[in-house]
Amino acid sequence: MAAHRVWRRGVLESSRLRSLLLPLIIGHRAIMGRFVPELLSRLLHGDSASNGSAMAGNRVCLNVDNRKLEISSGKLARFADGCAVVQLEDTSVMVTAVSKTKPSPSRFMPLVVDYRQKAAAAGRIPTNYLRRELGSTDKEILTSRMIGTTEVLPNRSIRPLFPAGYFYDTQIICNLLAVDGVNEPDILAINGASAALALSDIPWNGPIGAVRVGLIDGEFVVNPTRKEMSSSKLNLVVAGAYHSQIVMMEATAENVLQQDFCQAIKFGVKHTQKIVQSIEQLAKEHGMAKRIPEKIFSAPVEIVECARQLASDKIYAVFSDCTHDKISRDEAVNQIRLETEEILKEKFPEADQFEIMESFGTVSKNVFRDLTLNEYKRCDGRDLTSLRNINCEIDLFKPLHGSGLFQRGQTQVLCTVTFDSLESSVKSDFITTAISGINEKNFMLHYEFPPFATNEIGRVTGFNRRELGHGALAERALISVIPKDFPFTIRVTAEVLESNGSSSMASACGGSLALMDAGVPISSSVAGVAIGLISRVNPEKEGEIEDYRLLTDILGIEDYNGDMDFKMAGTSKGITALQADIKIPGLPLKIVMEAIQQATVAKKEIIQIMNKTIAKPRKNRKENGPVVETVQVPLSKRVRFVGPGGYNLKKLQAETGVTISQLDEETFSIFAATPGAMHEAQEFISDICKDDQEQQLEFGAIYTASITEIRDIGVMVKLYPNMTPVLLHNSQLDHRRIKHPSALGLEVGQQIQVKYFGRDPTDGRMRLSRKVLQAPAATVVKNLGDKNSIVMGGTVPESSSSCS
Numbered sequence: 128m129a130a131h132r133v134w135r136r137g138v139l140e141s142s143r144l145r146s147l148l149l150p151l152i153i154g155h156r157a158i159m160g161r162f163v164p165e166l167l168s169r170l171l172h173g174d175s176a177s178n179g180s181a182m183a184g185n186r187v188c189l190n191v192d193n194r195k196l197e198i199s200s201g202k203l204a205r206f207a208d209g210c211a212v213v214q215l216e217d218t219s220v221m222v223t224a225v226s227k228t229k230p231s232p233s234r235f236m237p238l239v240v241d242y243r244q245k246a247a248a249a250g251r252i253p254t255n256y257l258r259r260e261l262g263s264t265d266k267e268i269l270t271s272r273m274i275g276t277t278e279v280l281p282n283r284s285i286r287p288l289f290p291a292g293y294f295y296d297t298q299i300i301c302n303l304l305a306v307d308g309v310n311e312p313d314i315l316a317i318n319g320a321s322a323a324l325a326l327s328d329i330p331w332n333g334p335i336g337a338v339r340v341g342l343i344d345g346e347f348v349v350n351p352t353r354k355e356m357s358s359s360k361l362n363l364v365v366a367g368a369y370h371s372q373i374v375m376m377e378a379t380a381e382n383v384l385q386q387d388f389c390q391a392i393k394f395g396v397k398h399t400q401k402i403v404q405s406i407e408q409l410a411k412e413h414g415m416a417k418r419i420p421e422k423i424f425s426a427p428v429e430i431v432e433c434a435r436q437l438a439s440d441k442i443y444a445v446f447s448d449c450t451h452d453k454i455s456r457d458e459a460v461n462q463i464r465l466e467t468e469e470i471l472k473e474k475f476p477e478a479d480q481f482e483i484m485e486s487f488g489t490v491s492k493n494v495f496r497d498l499t500l501n502e503y504k505r506c507d508g509r510d511l512t513s514l515r516n517i518n519c520e521i522d523l524f525k526p527l528h529g530s531g532l533f534q535r536g537q538t539q540v541l542c543t544v545t546f547d548s549l550e551s552s553v554k555s556d557f558i559t560t561a562i563s564g565i566n567e568k569n570f571m572l573h574y575e576f577p578p579f580a581t582n583e584i585g586r587v588t589g590f591n592r593r594e595l596g597h598g599a600l601a602e603r604a605l606i607s608v609i610p611k612d613f614p615f616t617i618r619v620t621a622e623v624l625e626s627n628g629s630s631s632m633a634s635a636c637g638g639s640l641a642l643m644d645a646g647v648p649i650s651s652s653v654a655g656v657a658i659g660l661i662s663r664v665n666p667e668k669e670g671e672i673e674d675y676r677l678l679t680d681i682l683g684i685e686d687y688n689g690d691m692d693f694k695m696a697g698t699s700k701g702i703t704a705l706q707a708d709i710k711i712p713g714l715p716l717k718i719v720m721e722a723i724q725q726a727t728v729a730k731k732e733i734i735q736i737m738n739k740t741i742a743k744p745r746k747n748r749k750e751n752g753p754v755v756e757t758v759q760v761p762l763s764k765r766v767r768f769v770g771p772g773g774y775n776l777k778k779l780q781a782e783t784g785v786t787i788s789q790l791d792e793e794t795f796s797i798f799a800a801t802p803g804a805m806h807e808a809q810e811f812i813s814d815i816c817k818d819d820q821e822q823q824l825e826f827g828a829i830y831t832a833s834i835t836e837i838r839d840i841g842v843m844v845k846l847y848p849n850m851t852p853v854l855l856h857n858s859q860l861d862h863r864r865i866k867h868p869s870a871l872g873l874e875v876g877q878q879i880q881v882k883y884f885g886r887d888p889t890d891g892r893m894r895l896s897r898k899v900l901q902a903p904a905a906t907v908v909k910n911l912g913d914k915n916s917i918v919m920g921g922t923v924p925e926s927s928s929s930c931s
Contacts, residue, residue, distance in 0.1 A: 187409045189401055191215070191338070192349045194310075196402070198322050198409060209327025209415075213315040215350070217307035222319030226297040226329045230422055234481045236294050238286055242270040242301040242316050249306050249561040265595060266559050270313045272596045273364065273377055274320050275299060284317050284366040284375040285324065287712050288332040292424040297329065306562050309352045314339050317366060318402055325410040328418040332712055334410065335374055336402025337366040340395040342383065347394045353563070363391050363705075367399030372670075372713025379603040382651075382701035385727050389720055396716065426485040430475055434486040435493075438467040442494045449508025453537050453627045453683065454582065456506065460491065495688045499661045499676050505685070507536075512679045514656075514729060519636075519740040521644040528752050529645020533637035535680070537627035542637035544645040546615040546753045548786040548798035569616040570609050574598030574634055580626040597631040601655075604635040604696035604704035605642070608649040614755045615798075617647065628683040629657035635696045635704070636737060643741045646748035653703060654733035655696030657681050658722045659689040662711065670712055677722055679729045693719075695726040699734050702727075754805040755798045762793065762891035764816050767851045775815055783807045815851075824883050829900065832881045834873060842868050844881065844895065855881065859896040862903045 185201035197214045204210040207223040214220075231237050244267055245260060246253045253259055263271075275285040285299070301316040317337035325334040341351035341359035351359055361383050366375040373396060380388065445451065445459045464487050471483045498504050503511060515536030523530045529544030552569040560566050574597045578585035590598075601621060609617065619641060621634035632655030639653040659681035665673040678685055686692050692708040707719075760768045769776055776787055785808045786798040799805035824830070824846070832844035835852045841860065843852035857865050865871060873879070884894040 185409070185413045187405045189405045191398065191401070194350070196318075198318065198405060200322065200326050200409065200413060207323075207327075208329055209323035209325070211319045211322035211326060212304070213319040213322065215310045215315055217305060218310040218312050218315060219304040220312050220315040220319050221302045221304050222316060222323045223300050223302075224297070224320070224323040224327050224329060226327075227295050228418070228421065229295070230420075230424070231294050231296050234294055234424065236286075236289060237296045238275050238289070238299070239297070240271045240275040240285075240299045240301070240320070242267050242274065242303075242313070244303045244306075244312075244558055244562050246558050248303040249308070249558060251558060251561060254557065264556065264559055265599075266563060268592055268595055269599055270316060271301075272592060273313065273375070274301070274317050283708065284335060284337065285320055285331075285333070287374055287710055288335065288368070290330050290332065290420075290423060293330055293420060294424050295420065299323070303562070308561065309354070310350070311339065311353065311356075311563065314350060314364065317364075318406070321402075322406045322409065325406050326414040328415040330417050330420060333368065334403055334406035335366050335368045336399035336406065337364060337375075338395050338398045338402070339364050340391045342380075342387065342391060347391055349395070349398045361388070361391055363388075363395060365392060365395035365399060367396045367403065368713040369403065370713075371396050371400060371716060373707070373716065373719055374709055374713050376705060376707040376719075378702070378705040379607070380697075380702050380704065381607045382698055382703060384701050385723060388702050388705075389723060392719065393716060424481065424485070426489050427475075427478065427482055430471060430478055430482055430486040431489050433474060434467055434471060434490045437470055438463050438487065439490055439494055442491050443498070446495055446498055446506045447504065449506065451506070456684070464491075492688045495684070496661050496663075499678070500663055500674060503676070505678065505682075507682060511676055512725060512729070514680045514732060517733065517736045519640055519737050521640050521741050526751060528749060529641045529643075529647070531637045531640030531642075531644055533633050533640060534625075535629070535633055535636075536682070537625055538623075538630055538633050539625035540621050540623050540630060540633040540637040542619055542621045542634065542641040544641045544647070545618045545620070546645070546748075547618070548753075548755070548788070549614070549616055549796070550786055550788055550798075551616040569613070570602070570606055570619075571617070572598050572602035572605065572619040572621060572634070572638055574601060574631065575620065575622045576626065576630065577622070580623045580630075597634070600631050600694065600704060600706050601634040601638060601696075604632075604655055605638050605649075605653055607703045608639075608651055608653055608698065609642075610648055610650075613647065614796075615753060617642075626683065628681050628686055629655075629694065631655070632657055632694050632696060636733065640737060640741060643744040646745035646752070648744050651698035651700070652734050652737050652742070653696060653698055654730050654737060655694060655704070656726050656729040656733060657686070658691070658693040658695070658726050658729075659685045660691035660693070660714075660718065660722070661685075661688075662690050664711075672711075672715065672718070675718060677718070677725050679725055691722075693722045693726065695723065695730065697727075697730055699731050751801060753798060753800050754802050755796060756805065756809075757790065758795045758797060758812060759793055760795055760816065762888065763886045765793075765891040766853075766893075768795075768812070768816055770815075770851075779808060779811050783811065826883065826885045829880055829882050831878050832895065834875055834877045834879065837868050837873065837875060839867060842873055844879070846881075846883075853893045853895065855895050855897065859898050861898055861901055 186197055186199035188195055188197045194216060198211055200211050203212060203221055204223050207225050209224040210221065212219060212221045243260065244264070255261060273283055275283050299320050301319060303312050306312055314337050321334040321336065324331040338349050339351065340361065340363040341348040341356055342361035343351065343355055343359050348355060356362065360381040361378065363378040364376070365373065368374050376392065441463045442460065445456060445463070451459065467487050468483050471486065505511065518534040520532040521530065523532055527543050528546050531542045533540050533542070549569055552567045553571055554567050574594050576594055577587060598621065619638045621638060623630045635653055635655040639649070642649050657680065659678035660675060661678065662672045662675035665671040678689070681689065681692070690711045691714065694706045695702060696704045779785065780787060783804050784800060785804055788796050790796050797805065797808055799808060830846050832846050834842045834844055836843035841854050841856040844855050845852050857868065860868060861871055879897055880900050881895045881897050882899050884896065886893055
């Protein structure tokens with residue numbers, strides 16, 4: 128037996144060895160780099176090594192506004208290239224980072240970020256049919272975009288810090304592990320992504336740190352709780368890198384003044400540096416050495432130089448010709464590209480297609496940037512701070528509740544406004560409500576970007592992440608000027624008809640025009656503008672900007688060739704929304720402050736132009752617009768108003784198309800799509816609730832009722848001809864207990880005597896009784912000798928007397 132145990136233990140250890148080393152045998156790169164020592168330790172010492180003090184020590188803690196923020200690693204998801212768990216009080220987010228070792232054939236960096244809010248984190252079970260998480264919610268998508276986007280151009284928190292030419296599939300997955308309902312998890316996800324990348328062997332020039340800044344009672348608060356955010360005038364998310372460099376900003380504000388907004392940014396950047404230092408410390412102690420990529424894709428110097436000699440003068444001629452528009456300029460540059468690439472292919476037959484295309488792209492980009500940096504020129508002839516020509520129109524289509532057309536250069540957006548009942552407001556799923564506290568909203572802006580807007584062909588399907596993000600930005604720009612007590616749900620649709628830069632800010636402008644045209648009493652006009660940046664880096668100091676130009680109201684090509692897309696919206700007095708997409712590894716505060724100032728000047732100029740078309744909302748909404756009224760229904764008439772099983776309400780809504788919702792016990796709100804429908808509804812309600820002979824009924828009086836219907840539980844009776852029949856229950860028909868009214872010989876049309884006891888104060892039902900008018904049968908008369916109720920009528924038996 129002892130020999131058998133030794134043999135069996137050897138077999139088990141051999142099997143375990145094969146299982147643990149299988150990834151190494153098949154060439155699993157992560158195991159080879161990190162886990163071989165750990166696996167050998169497990170074989171020699173068992174699993175205790177994985178749970179010892181070393182694992183417990185892979186963490187760093189810091190205080191953020193007197194609350195403990197903890198970042199840890201080494202315990203969960205160890206097969207990922209990098210993993211970090213970020214915890215603030217009882218809210219925890221786990222973030223993993225994985226990047227392939229083989230380059231992507233797409234010749235750009237395919238970065239995918241997925242943020243998922245698991246129902247289990249809130250202690251709930253999904254309510255869908257499958258009882259599991261399905262597609263991503265809007266909140267999840269917007270948080271994913273804030274961390275990093277799938278698209279190439281929008282650069283959010285982490286994308287700018289990847290090396291240029293790093294074209295390797297990379298995926299960041301953020302899993303919400305636990306949420307306490309107090310602390311927002313999205314900020315933790317950004318910091319978790321930074322920590323996971325910093326700890327991994329993925330080439331990345333981080334770390335970064337992110338905080339949320341609120342403005343409560345004139346004081347700035349870092350990472351405010353959900354309750355604190357409900358009273359905050361500012362919701363600013365700022366991500367910072369080394370040396371107080373800003374890599375991402377996103378904000379919603381209630382018309383916050385420029386100076387307060389700038390102070391909030393400085394306040395937030397200061398706190399991001401604590402997080403950056405903590406993640407850097409964790410990465411130094413427990414991080415991995417960065418891998419050397421198989422290849423960093425870039426254009427060969429000799430091919431770039433040849434392309435420069437062949438095409439730079441031709442490209443300069445196109446970019447300096449301000450008579451070109453978007454289409455003609457693109458066509459001219461494309462023609463030069465085709466000619467140049469043909470020559471380059473002949474001179475460099477060994478070069479692949481990417482190197483040829485990238486060489487021309489590098490030359491084209493350098494010519495464009497030098498034109499702005501050296502000559503202060505823009506390709507459309509404007510100076511650096513000028514706006515494009517702006518045209519505004521309203522009331523384009525009479526049947527619409529409101530409409531506005533905003534044209535800025537070759538960017539054109541048509542916005543429409545639609546009113547509906549408050550029942551049509553956006554209802555958040557209960558998981559989002561439990562995690563973020565968002566319940567419902569009665570204002571929404573939906574952004575659409577069809578392919579014809581850029582002269583392209585594409586599939587017209589549901590919205591994508593980009594459309595959702597742009598729509599959310601324009602919605603944030605407008606929501607602070609919408610009155611909170613507006614009686615309708617408002618939907619603004621912003622359809623981009625032409626696009627040549629900054630369509631999201633054009634949507635905010637067009638939405639403001641359409642809201643005023645619809646008669647929504649917004650507090651002020653809202654305008655938005657995009658500020659661009661062309662910079663030159665100091666070759667002797669990596670990352671230091673030695674020269675730059677800020678561009679107002681950028682074109683699409685300026686966004687593509689530039690370093691920043693800084694979108695800001697607001698009123699003439701303050702800021703309502705901001706989003707900064709930065710393509711370089713960080714911006715100093717000085718440039719950000721200048722961009723805000725330049726955007727503020729442009730914003731006021733745009734509002735002045737818009738006010739020439741419409742300066743104030745219409746005093747009255749359009750005649751074809753919806754109507755909402757409240758109706759007071761006394762409890763005495765509520766049964767008649769609602770009808771049996773809600774029959775009257777259902778009939779009213781089916782015949783007139785109105786929507787009815789109950790506000791309190793006696794108040795109902797009626798929404799009608801047109802005034803005509805409201806008039807029909809009012810007539811219907813008057814007919815069923817009009818005053819009748821009930822006012823003449825006296826409490827305790829006896830009346831003759833007519834039976835209109837026999838039911839199992841009683842009879843329906845009427846006291847007068849135009850009365851709505853009411854139920855006289857079996858228990859009120861006779862002293863005897865009966866199962867059906869037929870036991871008493873009652874028939875439809877029969878006249879019976881009933882006593883009136885008014886209406887029930889709780890449900891408003893009429894109270895009638897026939898039983899109180901009936902003499903009790905002998906069988907229900909009880910005597911005291913049987914310890915029952917008193918005797919009603921007749922002579923008391925002698926036996927009862929003797930007992931007394």
